[in-house]
Every structure is written in structure tokens, then in C-alpha cells.
Amino acid sequence: EVQMLESGGGLVQPGGSLRLSCAASGFTFSTYAMGWVRQAPGKGLFWVSSIDYSGGVAYYADSVKGRFTISRDNSKSTLYLQVNSLRAEDTAVYYCAKISLASSNFDSWGQGTLVTVAS
Amino acid sequence: DIQMTQSPSTLSASVGDRVTLTCRASQNINSWLAWYQQKPGKAPKLLIYKASSLESGVPSRFSGSGSGTEFTLTISSLQPDDFATYYCQQYNSYSRAFGPGTKLEIK
Numbered sequence: 001e002v003q004m005l006e007s008g009g010g011l012v013q014p015g016g017s018l019r020l021s022c023a024a025s026g027f028t029f030s031t032y033a034m035g036w037v038r039q040a041p042g043k044g045l046f047w048v049s050s051i052d053y054s055g056g057v058a059y060y061a062d063s064v065k066g067r068f069t070i071s072r073d074n075s076k077s078t079l080y081l082q083v084n085s086l087r088a089e090d091t092a093v094y095y096c097a098k099i100s101l102a103s104s105n106f107d108s109w110g111q112g113t114l115v116t117v118a119s
Numbered sequence: 120d121i122q123m124t125q126s127p128s129t130l131s132a133s134v135g136d137r138v139t140l141t142c143r144a145s146q147n148i149n150s151w152l153a154w155y156q157q158k159p160g161k162a163p164k165l166l167i168y169k170a171s172s173l174e175s176g177v178p179s180r181f182s183g184s185g186s187g188t189e190f191t192l193t194i195s196s197l198q199p200d201d202f203a204t205y206y207c208q209q210y211n212s213y214s215r216a217f218g219p220g221t222k223l224e225i226k
Contacts, residue, residue, distance in 0.1 A: 109162035
């Protein structure tokens with residue numbers, strides 16, 4: 001069974017940093033591109049970042065470019081999102097998701113980890 | 120960047136109704152569009168990809184159509200489990216923008 005388990009969220013002050021992790025299992029992690037999607041409380045989905053299967057190519061939403069860094073460790077089947085210079089508007093549940101080889105879409109999702117940016 | 124819009128923002132319907140949700144892209148995205156269903160407190164679920172291809176395990180009452188800039192998701196006969204929020208997402212460009220969502224409510 002495909003599973004992704006996010007961790008690393010929490011309460012952080014504006015300007016602070018966190019490292020989110022997503023431990024994957026049930027599939028050959030190194031074969032798949034992965035991504036992060038966030039959802040602010042009561043709001044819609046927002047694509048944050050994606051990374052290819054090898055970690056060699058990454059893409060970011062404009063609003064996080066330069067502040068967030070996506071990476072992966074295929075030996076540990078783990079996806080990361082380093083989030084720096086956090087702002088109140090970054091408060092959200094952060095989901096990691098697997099990108100299907102067949103459809104190029106997010107076909108499996110974790111349960112999410114909540115990041116709250118507040119003083 | 121490609122912007123996505125959805126209409127209506129909220130739709131009230133009854134079990135058994137046929138409903139159509141609309142998604143528009145700010146520029147041509149060919150057929151690179153997906154639809155997701157999300158229920159409160161849960162992660163989204165992929166329903167449709169490449170505008171009209173049904174994801175494995177998704178009931179056939181869901182169907183998608185469109186290309187270019189205008190797309191629709193149709194549910195042929197609403198079931199109680201279908202009341203949720205639906206998002207479209209483009210993947211024509213590297214920025215996989217989502218639409219703002221349509222909340223499907225019970226009338």
C-alpha cells in the first residue's frame with residue numbers, strides 16, 4: 001500500500017524556518033517525481049513545489065521561490081521541504097504527493113502536516 | 120503564469136441530479152487538466168486526468184471533457200458520497216496551478 005507520512009510542522013515565528021519531511025513507502029520512491037501542495041485554513045489547494053525522480057530538477061511557485069527548497073533522499077525514500085523566511089501567509093497544511101507515471105498527476109497524498117506562522 | 124478559474128464557487132444539488140462544474144484556464148493548456156475531489160479534513164483524491172481520462176477506481180458517473188481553455192467535470196447522478204469540494208489543476212506548465220474550487224452542497 002502506498003503511504004506518505006509527513007512530519008516537521010509546528011508553530012514558528014515570522015522569519016523562522018522549518019524542515020518538513022515526507023517518508024514514503026509501498027512504492028519504488030526513486031522512480032517517481034514528487035511534490036508539495038499546501039492548503040491554508042479554510043482555503044483552496046496551492047501547488048508549492050515539485051521535484052523529478054532523481055532530485056536533479058525542481059520547480060517552485062513564484063511566492064515561495066528563494067525561500068523554500070525541495071529535496072529528496074532516495075536511499076531513505078524521503079522527500080523534504082526546507083521552508084525559510086516564513087510569513088503569516090505560509091500558514092497551511094502541507095501535503096506531500098506522489099506524481100503518477102501514467103497521468104503525471106498527484107495520485108497519492110499524505111495526510112499533511114500543519115505549519116503555523118505566528119508570533 | 121497560467122491562472123485557473125472555476126464556476127460556480129458553490130453548487131447546491133440533490134442526490135440523483137446531474138451536475139456540471141466548469142474550469143477555465145487563462146491560456147491554452149491543451150488537455151493537460153486534472154480534477155480532484157476533497158472532503159473536509161482529508162487529502163485530495165485524483166478523479167480525472169488529461170481532461171477526460173478516468174483515474175483507476177473512480178466511479179464511471181464522473182466524466183471530464185474540454186480542451187484548450189475550457190473544461191467541465193460532470194457527475195451523471197449524484198450520490199451522497201459526492202458532496203465535497205472539487206478542484207481543477209493544470210499541468211501544461213511546470214507551475215501546476217489549481218483552481219479555487221467548487222463546493223458541491225446538498226440542497
